[in-house]
Amino acid sequence: MVLDLSPMWISLKTSLTATAITFFIGLAVAQWMSNYKGKLKGILDTIFTLPLVLPPTVVGFFLLLIFGMNGPLGKILLKLDTSIIFSWSATVIAAVVVSFPLMYKTSRAALEQIDRNIVNAARTLGVSEWRVFWKITLPLAWPGIAAATVLSFARALGEFGATLMVAGNIPGKTQTIPVAIYFTAEGGEMDKALIWVILIVIISATVMFLMNYWTDHQGKLLSGTRRTSDETLR
Known part of the structure; x- marks a missing residue:
């Protein structure tokens, strides 16, 4: 049995690209909403x-309305002699939309747990908002933001419904691992579908294991720092 590995590369490329986009957009929106x-x-x-609670097919339908030939953005793209529907870009857009809420909600929760007195103290010293965010807010909230990033990646990797509606099932172009699992199982190729299932479980489990290891490591470092500070004060 010859297994085409293109769904794996498409899934990884799509997930990494979507996570990078979601990271900056989600973090910016979370920071804005925490102060709004x-x-x-x-x-x-x-x-x-x-998008977190809507069925993925509903999200895909809305994306079709927006980016389709008769949609507002679709008409603009058509004038530019291009289209997003049934392209690799569509897989990225679908992954960004469905993973954004996880990045936004988790990052916002992390940002809102920061002691505002620390941030306000920096502001009274004349530190610019930009430096306050990058030098104080981001480091303090980083564990939560890192967790949000991993969750967003995992969600983007497992996206199926919206991807199928706006990107379709084009081998070597838009066929991600979840889409490949669905169509191989539907075609009766259960052995091949099982391989894809095992592969995506391994990728997801590896990402979560590394995240948990990093979180535990950071927690031990923080505990060690606090213990050293306490001993110094004594």
């Missing part, structure tokens, strides 16, 4: 979180 005090906060939070 307007009346629309509840509505905006609902909108940002909605």
